[in-house]
Amino acid sequence: MRATTVVFVSYLVMIAVVLVAILAIGLAGR
Amino acid sequence: MRRALQDNSLSIVFGLLLLATLAGQSFVGLAGYNEQARTDGLAEISWGRYVTSSSFGVDVAENWQSEYLQFTLYILLTVWLVQRGSSESKKPEDAGFRSAEEERIGEFADADSPSTASAGGWVTKLYSASLTLVMATIFLLSWAAQGVAGRVAYNEERLRDLLDPLPLGAYLVSPDFWDRTLQNWQSELLAVGSMAIFAVFLRQRGSPESKPVGAPHSETPG
Numbered sequence: 171m172r173a174t175t176v177v178f179v180s181y182l183v184m185i186a187v188v189l190v191a192i193l194a195i196g197l198a199g200r
Numbered sequence: 201m202r203r204a205l206q207d208n209s210l211s212i213v214f215g216l217l218l219l220a221t222l223a224g225q226s227f228v229g230l231a232g233y234n235e236q237a238r239t240d241g242l243a244e245i246s247w248g249r250y251v252t253s254s255s256f257g258v259d260v261a262e263n264w265q266s267e268y269l270q271f272t273l274y275i276l277l278t279v280w281l282v283q284r285g286s287s288e289s290k291k292p293e294d295a296g297f298r299s300a301e302e303e304r305i306g307e308f309a310d311a312d313s314p315s316t317a318s319a320g321g322w323v324t325k326l327y328s329a330s331l332t333l334v335m336a337t338i339f340l341l342s343w344a345a346q347g348v349a350g351r352v353a354y355n356e357e358r359l360r361d362l363l364d365p366l367p368l369g370a371y372l373v374s375p376d377f378w379d380r381t382l383q384n385w386q387s388e389l390l391a392v393g394s395m396a397i398f399a400v401f402l403r404q405r406g407s408p409e410s411k412p413v414g415a416p417h418s419e420t421p422g
Contacts (some may be wrong), residue, residue: 173204177211182334184215189264189341192257196348200254 222260226251229259240360254352258380261349265342266384272335274392284420285400287411291422303328343381347372350380 205212226247233255234244250256280296283289301308305328309318316327326333347368354376355365371377395409401417404410411421 174208177208177215181211181215185264185338188260189338189345191252192254192261192345192349193341195252195257196254196345196350196352199352200252 225259226256229256242360254349255356257349258346258353261342261346262380262384265339265346265381266388268335268339268342269385270388270392272332272339275332275335282420283396283400285417286396287399287409287421288396289420289422291420294422346380347377350377 230245230247230250233250233253237244245253278289281289282292282295284292300306303317304310304313305317305324306320314327316323318324319327351366351368351371354371354374358365366374399410402410403413403415405413411419415421
């Protein structure tokens with residue numbers, strides 16, 4: 171299950187990083 | 201290691217395909233952006249500048265939001281709505297919430313059930329909706345990102361046409377925002393609806409998304 175947990179967390183982190191980045195870029199007017 | 205890769209091959213392969221297509225999107229998106237810049241007599245930009253631009257951001261976010269809306273709706277609506285004969289549906293008589301015993305929660309939890317399922321109270325209530333809650337949160341965040349980045353990208357076009365930039369409130373009721381939104385929603389809803397009904401009559405041997413090839417059309421695996 172450890173590898174499965176790593177894949178699960180990787181997806182969540184990747185999604186969060188991309189969305190926060192797009193929000194930050196948009197709010198900065200870039 | 202090999203076992204771990206095999207056990208997670210579905211998620212890993214889709215994750216890698218995502219990264220490859222996102223990279224591809226960034227290169228063809230940059231080519232299109234720079235082609236437009238040349239036409240307008242403006243300076244071209246680098247790949248690094250493009251992938252950190254609102255133009256790229258809005259293109260990513262508008263597709264993400266619709267995918268997560270699709271799954272949020274599908275997860276939630278299939279609690280109550282059914283399609284008789286579809287591998288994507290519960291049996292018509294099972295529509296609605298299952299009992300605590302069927303869900304194996306609280307006192308009915310197994311020894312190896314997640315602790316959040318056996319805890320009971322608000323913890324189990326929250327965990328019982330966690331898939332929908334996470335999908336819906338990603339949908340709302342993606343949609344917000346589409347709005348915020350879409351405004352900047354749209355205002356860039358307006359400035360080229362010597363028009364005033366729109367504030368966020370005005371952009372969120374603009375045709376550009378809703379065109380990006382609805383064109384993605386319609387395709388997702390078509391894909392989900394057709395999958396639900398196609399799975400009644402069509403088969404893919406070996407796929408958990410399909411009924412067994414010889415299953416009667418009227419059989420709902422549930």
